[in-house]
Amino acid sequence: MKKKIYILCMAAGLGLFSASCDDILDVDPANGVAMEEAITDAASAQRGILGIYSAFQSSDYYGLSYLFYQDLYADNMVFNGTFTTHREIANRVINPSNLQIANTWSSIYNAIGRANWVIQSVEALNIPADQKASLIGEAKFLRGLAYFDLVKVFGGVPLVTKIPTNPGEVQNQARSTQEQVYAFIEQDLKDAELGLEGTSNSSSPYYASDMAASALLARVYLQQGKWALAQDRANHVITNGPYGLANNFRDIFSSTGNTQNASTPEVIFELAYSRDDQNALASSSAAPGTLGQRFNVSAGLFNALTASEALGDTRLESTAFFDAGANRRKVRKYNDVINNGDNVPVIRLAEMYLIRAEAVARQGAASAAPAASVEEDINIIRERANLDPVTLATNAAALTEILAQRRLEFAFEGHRFMDLKRYGLTCTVLNFCPANGTTPDNSFRNLWPIPLQQIETNPNLVKNPGY
Numbered sequence: 001m002k003k004k005i006y007i008l009c010m011a012a013g014l015g016l017f018s019a020s021c022d023d024i025l026d027v028d029p030a031n032g033v034a035m036e037e038a039i040t041d042a043a044s045a046q047r048g049i050l051g052i053y054s055a056f057q058s059s060d061y062y063g064l065s066y067l068f069y070q071d072l073y074a075d076n077m078v079f080n081g082t083f084t085t086h087r088e089i090a091n092r093v094i095n096p097s098n099l100q101i102a103n104t105w106s107s108i109y110n111a112i113g114r115a116n117w118v119i120q121s122v123e124a125l126n127i128p129a130d131q132k133a134s135l136i137g138e139a140k141f142l143r144g145l146a147y148f149d150l151v152k153v154f155g156g157v158p159l160v161t162k163i164p165t166n167p168g169e170v171q172n173q174a175r176s177t178q179e180q181v182y183a184f185i186e187q188d189l190k191d192a193e194l195g196l197e198g199t200s201n202s203s204s205p206y207y208a209s210d211m212a213a214s215a216l217l218a219r220v221y222l223q224q225g226k227w228a229l230a231q232d233r234a235n236h237v238i239t240n241g242p243y244g245l246a247n248n249f250r251d252i253f254s255s256t257g258n259t260q261n262a263s264t265p266e267v268i269f270e271l272a273y274s275r276d277d278q279n280a281l282a283s284s285s286a287a288p289g290t291l292g293q294r295f296n297v298s299a300g301l302f303n304a305l306t307a308s309e310a311l312g313d314t315r316l317e318s319t320a321f322f323d324a325g326a327n328r329r330k331v332r333k334y335n336d337v338i339n340n341g342d343n344v345p346v347i348r349l350a351e352m353y354l355i356r357a358e359a360v361a362r363q364g365a366a367s368a369a370p371a372a373s374v375e376e377d378i379n380i381i382r383e384r385a386n387l388d389p390v391t392l393a394t395n396a397a398a399l400t401e402i403l404a405q406r407r408l409e410f411a412f413e414g415h416r417f418m419d420l421k422r423y424g425l426t427c428t429v430l431n432f433c434p435a436n437g438t439t440p441d442n443s444f445r446n447l448w449p450i451p452l453q454q455i456e457t458n459p460n461l462v463k464n465p466g467y
Helices: 007-011 019-023 042-056 065-072 084-091 099-123 129-154 167-171 178-196 210-224 227-240 299-309 349-362 372-384 395-409 416-422 452-457
Strands: 077-079 267-271 295-297 320-323 328-331 344-348
Touching: 042 099, 042 129, 065 077, 065 084, 065 099, 065 416, 077 084, 084 099, 099 129, 099 452, 129 178, 129 210, 129 416, 178 210, 210 227, 210 267, 210 344, 210 349, 210 416, 227 349, 267 349, 295 328, 299 320, 299 395, 344 349, 349 372, 349 395, 372 395, 395 416
Parallel strands: none
Antiparallel strands: 077 295, 267 344, 320 328
């Protein structure tokens, strides 16, 4: 008999027993552990960890909304459907009452709550120290990823680090600062690096590993402007990890039909889907007709891909296509419209090369010639895409090229909004700042609103400015 994880709803979203709690994922005891059942050994702990992965697969999280919103809120996607919640994201005018933002917030905290439960339970187990460290490390990697997904769009959020013993512990928790959240993420990922070192997880991209923790740390450091640390962690993964770039870009996203996508040695961490465990990515864009959800490719991105294709770039065919019948530019990266079983690559080796290049370039003067390694890392990505290598005169030119390659390489993988914020381009690209006093100052929209439902139930939860 399936049981429901009710206590995790207390930790999910910080709003107690919301309407979404009754819809929390049913967990079959063969694949996960219900909260009514204690984690008593390593086997039940591992099933609990599978429940964390399941939370990430939600259609409110990496299964659709959160993932696509990173491109929709930026300039890589447009929305042609009827759902007003998605329309607000596309228009970059999000109301605090937006139910999809509320559901996404709750889904991410659901993942955090499950991770807290595993960590708290495993700490009390009498099992070998290395096994305990590995289990906790896997849960901390996932918790660190979840908190990073929160902080990069909401700013400082409540740091929930344990399963509450009474409703008040969660309901009245205030927001931590953005700096405190980042420090917590860094510590979780450092613990994951140590706890997962030497385990077999690195042989499979479907599970957290020490190298995945290092790679995510590189991303976290880069977003904070900690260039030397980002360079170090990216270099560590490139130099010591068991990874290699796929020979052909399309191999990363090629579908095997009725089962999950083929993985390549390039993928460091990805979420696995199948016809029995689906997402909504392909059906919301590549499918012939979906009225409510139509996430399409922006003209700007499609034109950039097409212009690069004219120079030999092979990435367009695996990223987007023009549907003449529908007169829409559609996503091809996720194209399993029959089974909805496309995997979602969360971290790839290609990102590590571009992180290392960006981190090195940013440590030099903008007008100075870039280090040879910067051009080498950029050209590794260009040459895999069948583009000629480039010679760059300055670090500023290198950073421009890196951003251009990141847009072409990682479209629809959840990077674009983060990249524009890091480059300080949301003012110009997304029109967030006033132009000669003729437009309102919308720079506050660099952060999304804290969901109204959470503000109403938690008197200590402060709104983001402007909302």
